[in-house]
Amino acid sequence: MPGPILLALALMAGQDAPSKTWTVPRTPDGHPDLSGTYDTATLTPLERPAQFGDKLFLTAEEAAAIEKEELNLSEDLARPSDPEREAPPVGGDGSPGPYGNVGGYNFFWIDRGTEVFELDGRRRTSIIVDPQNGQLPPLTLEASKRAAVRRALYKENAGENTGEAWWVEIEGPGPYDDPEQRPLGERCLLGFGSTSGPPSLPVLYNNLKRIVQTRDYVVILVEMVHDARIIPLHREHAPKEIQKWMGDSVGHWEGDTLVVDTTNFGKTPALYSASENLHVVERFTRIAEDTILYQFTVEDPTVWTKPWSGEYPWVSTDAPLYEYACHEANYSFGGILRGARLLEAEAAERRK
């Protein structure tokens, strides 16, 4: 074959190969095959950082800067500790990381991805696409009151870790009085950060999802905490009196997109701030051999003043899911409560 024709064919193949040659794989019943194992980690946050304003897309430089920052941080935190270092001061030295307070995980355990995500060849500033500013819509009056109470009790004060039972000085319950007050992730009832969903959001680690699809069901196995979302495809919602931790999901196909509607949540869904009135619609579309486009709309009129929507890709991976046996080794949960009792006893002693 003459040289120029070969070159022209090669160019055509190079340009058009992705859209023309790939067809969505299908199951024997003709629907797109969503099955596989997916990594949902991304450096793109749910809400858009303020500096990007209404901008949905990142420039190549902005994306590179975010990825570089994460790389630098991980390299920094992966450096061996100085064996000669002093013990941290009582209560921590205030810095982020294990020296700052009693400490959580070191960086070895963190796995939130290395890249911002890209759709249609453009990198994104946020998962939220609606509202346009990429922020959660304002809370209702009722919900903002609840949030203020929660912030006062759990975030601002508890985050300080003064090493003292500061809550004995305030009226009402303290943050560590009872196991039921603690977050679902701490109690090992669901993974933190709405990793189970719906909507399913990327979190600090264990972001794998395994999808198995039969004629009648799509099941999403969520790595943390080994939660299987069983989505029947030919069924009405469960009656109202049936409430489920991850809600009652029913799915149907709209063309090549799996649409999953979820209601019947309990009082505390995985999604932060949401109530039992939460309603989530998710759309799963396989857009490439290795990618599912995951889109969702969240509606809870008792919490947010209007619905909000987001999207990000689930990218297939060869990595296996590990068993996230959370409750079975949740030694620190009893420790958290016992520690609070100890601090209260010390406070009582001081007051004598």
Add this chain to the structure above:
Amino acid sequence: MVEGQANAYRAPRASDGHPDLNGIWQALNTANYDLETHMARAAMALREGPYGPLPAADVLPLGAVGAVPGGLSVVEGGAIPYRPEALAKKKENQENWLTRDPEIHCYLPGVPRATYLPYPFQIFQSENGILITYEYAGAVRDVYLNDPGPPPVESWMGQSVGRWEGETLVVEVTGLNDRTWFDRSGNFHSAQLRVVERYTRVAPDHLLYEATLEDPEVFTRPWTIRMPLYRRVEPGAQLFDFKCVEFVEELMYGQYRRRPIAR
């Protein structure tokens, strides 16, 4: 007999061309109380009474609800072939059931106990994967259809690798830890346990379940349990949430409340 039906019946095929095991299944026996033959008794935890065993004080208020129904052994040949020292430990486990049985603490059940706990489980079978989800504790198993090699770590539910032998799904389970039990009677194993399960659809609404257990540290030879599993046929049958972690918080952490509730 379920076994007798196996030859005559040909199961419908699933989308992967193999016998269709999709569905919600449940055991209907007393294996979770005791794999071996046992007579009905007053309670799981007993103490001596003037005329024979009585319910232990901790379980006394449950009355007949806390009693144990009798049942035949599901073990081929009747008895579990314990090594002598392991049998002593089994008995000790049984005497300390109330504090030692992992089911009481809502821990993941392991294999094969997950199968015959008194809760349904669901099999999802496709050409690209098989999942088994259990109502109890939200336990799950991803049955690999390609062997990934030895399990990288021990786990509560182990690593499952499945293959088809004719009409039977054979699942080899390795990498199990030593924390799970087989029943409420203290029957146990070590981390050497290896389980080979066989699932055969022998009738429209029955599976035959067989599991061969090998653990040279605890047993003198491999042994096999066998039982029918029944399809949950009622309309709308589904797995409910049974996140029992929530239900054991008072038991496990109640003493650490700021204001403990009287017990």
